[in-house]
Amino acid sequence: MIKKIILSGFGNVGKEFVKLLNEKKSYIKEKYDLTLVLCGILEKDGCIYEDRGLDMSYLYDCPLGSRGILKYSDFNREAFYNYPVLEGDILVECTPSNIETGGPSLNYIINSINRGMDIVMLSKGALVTNFNQLIELANKKDVKIKYSGATAAALPTLDLGTYSLAASQIKNITGILNGTTNYILNRMFEDDISFEEALQEAVEKGIAERENSMDIDGIDSASKLLILSNSLMDTTYSLEDVSITGIRDIKKQHILQAKEENKVIKLLCKAYAKDGKWMLEVTPEKIDTNSLLGNIKGSNKGILFNTDTMGEIYLIGGASNPRGAAAAALKDIINIYI
Incomplete structure (x- = not known):
């Protein structure tokens, strides 16, 4: 053929x-x-x-x-x-x-x-x-x-939700869907550097574009979450239906405070049902350092599907290039x- x-x-x-x-x-x-x-x-x-x-x-x-x-x-x-x-x-x-x-x-x-x-x-x-x-x-x-x-x-989020979870009801989704922001937050956490220093490093290594506002401000993550929601949960949302907060205002003191609580800050994409309606959020959040998503390093991405019949399904990796x-x-x- x-x-x-x-x-x-x-x-x-x-x-x-x-x-x-x-x-x-x-x-x-x-x-x-x-x-x-x-x-x-x-x-x-x-x-x-x-x-x-x-x-x-x-x-x-x-x-x-x-x-x-x-x-x-x-x-x-x-x-x-x-x-x-x-x-x-x-x-x-x-x-x-x-x-x-x-x-x-x-x-x-x-x-x-x-x-x-x-x-x-x-x-x-x-x-x-x-x-x-x-x-x-x-x-x-x-x-x-x-x-x-x-x-x-390269992370097959949509494939997993469409094919592997067929006939299962997705109860909620939590994910890290942008490798650039994960790299920046991870570098701030590991080496106690500022947001500006981590961003500059990401640009120099080709992980971030010089025009990186879509990544930094959470728009890229929100766009991916929106597409997943409209595809898997049959919503008919637009980007205005997603609550979006990026990582531009994350400072060293926020990272330090998270460390003291044995937590790490990640830019999380979340889809969950509330009062019969799907809610979509992108926001930096403190999560346990040893949790599945908390362990995602560098520019890797990951997603966690919580389902009614298959339990929690976790996917990590996928080249961010x-x-x-x-x-x-x-x-x-x-x-x-x-």
Whole structure:
């Protein structure tokens, strides 16, 4: 079976997806009898498309973003288009998340669904702003839509809740869904450094972006929690329904006080029922140092599902980097077609 892929977004994650697809293509063909061909890449300043597949080895040497698309067009001018070419079987969406409007990804996704293409999403913007619209449209057009990478990159939170907990009622969810904030809080706890010092270190190590307000202010965590809630608990919430507090105001004295109580501060995402309604919260909270979530170190993430029939299910780890996110997209593609 041959499936043609269109990729939107050639940033760090998009380029890593190209590399991973090329690295794994023989294994995927052998194990799943699935041939994946990358035919097009969309960027804000244009698109490259070749029906027989782009030259993956040349893409390796192209810079990120539109500059990479333009460089590839120097290599093959006939491959360049000044409009999106959506001629494929599946759209892999990994443009930067725009949680206010959905950004260009929203139009890419809607147009692709209307053309009968399946969708794999890594960016969160369109899901945060138009979740119900996209799911309803996908159902109407009978196309598959997957987005496990949008809920914690490589950590399979959505897969666990959807498949492994089928027929179980989820009573509540508690998780650490952002690796950047966990790294910062962990560094403050372990080496008694300030928030500013920990953040700068995270930026220098590539764990945090230079523009990191979505992470620091809890928006990224809230977006992931929102998507999980709308997917697993059948809510129809928007980001305004999530109570959000980030870690920007966490000081050394807060960390010290937690240590004295044998506790650690974590940025927790919580979904729980109250008075017949699901409540969604993101907030820094002191928890026991030796608890399951309290033991999560570095940029790792974790989630705890409390269920009516399977008890507590705990999941930890998952690479918090572009390769981990790209791997989640590749997994979703395979699961659509096998």
